[in-house]
Amino acid sequence: MAETLVERLWAWLHDTFPERQIYIRSDGRVQFFTFGPSLQATLAGMTLIFLGWVAFATVNVIFKDRIIAAKDHRYQQMQSAYENRVADLQLSYDELNGALVSAEDRFKAKADELQTKQNTIVRFLDRKHQVDALFGGLGSNGTNNAAPSGFGTAGQVQAATDGVESVPPPAGASDDDSDAGGGSFLQVMPQPVPAQPRAAKPNKASLLDFGGPLGRLAGALFGKRPSQQQRQAALEADAFARHSGLRVLASQTARVGKIGEDETALMARTEVEVADGIGSLRGLIRGTGIDADQFAQKYEALHGVGGPDIPLETVQIQGISDRGFQDAYLKASAVLNEMDELLGAMRHIPMTIPVNGAKFERTSGFGPRVDPINGRWSFHPGVDFAGPWGSSVQATAPGVVVWAGPKGAYGNLVEIDHGLGIHTRYGHLSSILVHIGARIEKGTPIGRVGSTGHSTGPHVHYEVWYDNVMRNPSKFIEAGHHVL
Numbered sequence: 001m002a003e004t005l006v007e008r009l010w011a012w013l014h015d016t017f018p019e020r021q022i023y024i025r026s027d028g029r030v031q032f033f034t035f036g037p038s039l040q041a042t043l044a045g046m047t048l049i050f051l052g053w054v055a056f057a058t059v060n061v062i063f064k065d066r067i068i069a070a071k072d073h074r075y076q077q078m079q080s081a082y083e084n085r086v087a088d089l090q091l092s093y094d095e096l097n098g099a100l101v102s103a104e105d106r107f108k109a110k111a112d113e114l115q116t117k118q119n120t121i122v123r124f125l126d127r128k129h130q131v132d133a134l135f136g137g138l139g140s141n142g143t144n145n146a147a148p149s150g151f152g153t154a155g156q157v158q159a160a161t162d163g164v165e166s167v168p169p170p171a172g173a174s175d176d177d178s179d180a181g182g183g184s185f186l187q188v189m190p191q192p193v194p195a196q197p198r199a200a201k202p203n204k205a206s207l208l209d210f211g212g213p214l215g216r217l218a219g220a221l222f223g224k225r226p227s228q229q230q231r232q233a234a235l236e237a238d239a240f241a242r243h244s245g246l247r248v249l250a251s252q253t254a255r256v257g258k259i260g261e262d263e264t265a266l267m268a269r270t271e272v273e274v275a276d277g278i279g280s281l282r283g284l285i286r287g288t289g290i291d292a293d294q295f296a297q298k299y300e301a302l303h304g305v306g307g308p309d310i311p312l313e314t315v316q317i318q319g320i321s322d323r324g325f326q327d328a329y330l331k332a333s334a335v336l337n338e339m340d341e342l343l344g345a346m347r348h349i350p351m352t353i354p355v356n357g358a359k360f361e362r363t364s365g366f367g368p369r370v371d372p373i374n375g376r377w378s379f380h381p382g383v384d385f386a387g388p389w390g391s392s393v394q395a396t397a398p399g400v401v402v403w404a405g406p407k408g409a410y411g412n413l414v415e416i417d418h419g420l421g422i423h424t425r426y427g428h429l430s431s432i433l434v435h436i437g438a439r440i441e442k443g444t445p446i447g448r449v450g451s452t453g454h455s456t457g458p459h460v461h462y463e464v465w466y467d468n469v470m471r472n473p474s475k476f477i478e479a480g481h482h483v484l
Contacts, residue, residue: 013037017044103253109321110256116319117263120329121270128274128336264325271332274339281342287479288349289471292342298420299345348420350396350473351480352442353385354462355449360387363459366472372456382425382463383473389458391449393426394442396462401438401446410461411453414446421468427461428452 017040023032035043060067285292317326353360364372364384371378395416402423403415410427414434417423430450434440451458464473 013041017041107253107256110253113320113322114256114263116317117267117322117325120317120320121263121267124267124270124329124332124336128270264322264328267325267328267332271328271335274332274335278335278339278342281339281346284479284482285342285346285349287482288351288476290349290466295345295420296342299341299348302420303344345420348397348399348418348422349476349479350418350422350424350464351476352396353477354393354396354424354426354460355385355387355391356394357387357391360385360391366474373454381470382427382461383477384459384461386457386459387449389449389451390430392445393429393447393449393460395440395444395446396424396442397422398441399424399439401434401436401440404432404434404436404438406452409454411455412447412450413453416440416446421466423465425461425463425465427463428455428459430458 014037017037019037020035020040021032022035023030025031282292285295315326315330317329320326362383363386364380366380366383368377369380370376393414397416397418399416399418399422401414402417403413403425405412407413407427410425412427412429412432414426414429414432415423416426426447428450429447429452432447434444434446440446449458449460455461462473464471464476
């Protein structure tokens, strides 16, 4: 079969290119050249190849610019597609990074605020514990006594508002307006707090993510354009919806915020407890027969209080944005300050007995009685404590000695001014251990039991005066029993 194809091809070649001869006559001579079928076919093929090459070269020369422009266009299309892809990836990265930074900022802000709340509560409770621990000093007489919850005494305690920063005073205020010795610094803000800048920069692609073209066109024509914050919020919401890690971080942020709400509730309960403690303190003062409000006013007048009246809602605690916690803390701090003032005032109140030991007994009370010497009815202005001769008699509250010597029926008498209109007297002493003008503390020995003056035996006559009116010492002692 192959031979047949070759034979056919050979026959077609001879039919198409039959043998030809070319004659050339020159100077009477004739020459000829013979061209066989193979040579003709070869020359024809070479001619076709040459003509094809000439045509291709001609087309390239004529249409060179168009070809180059087409290639450049394809290259630009490829480059544009690549750049668009890179831009999309960058926008996605910026979107995710912005949402992540925003979420981290919120989490850090919540965690920092929670830490600040806890530190604030710890400082507040530390101060309250100091007050509770020192409260036993009001009624102790050389013995250790535990203070009940909610009570304390005045003393050098740290202000409850430590760590709260202050801003410069308003124009026209003098340096004297500041409380130099209080240690409390509050950031007063007469205007609302301005919005704080975000750590993450606004994403320029947020406009592209707020609805489709029709939605943007409708918003531009018929509605109000969304703000940058709204677009940022929409962008972050979309990022949170698409990334599980951000959702987990958001849930942890919400969890920390819930713990912060619990801290606010704890602070509010603390305020109630401290307020209950103040009620108990006022009850103790009233139990002695002294008006608690009037007594507190005397204490404030003695120590000089005052200053500008700034509403609590204008006070900002640095690092805490929870208004509920701030209100609860500031109110609790104010109540604790009130308690501190009451405790300071109560230090002036004698609430113990002037003698110690089981050998002493109360032999005569306050009020009308039959005089043990002359047998007539008389009024006894104090309480008698009988005991061994020469036993120590102690001051029942701190103060200044205003009398130390003989005084009529009192015999040897020591009188102490405790301030705020309160005086105590200790009569019938066998000896006096202090002098006029001496400043003494509670429990300081001031004399010894004797029987000088109008007396039938060794005892100490104890009186309490308030606003130049004799008071029943038993009420003061009974109030002290509630403290001890």
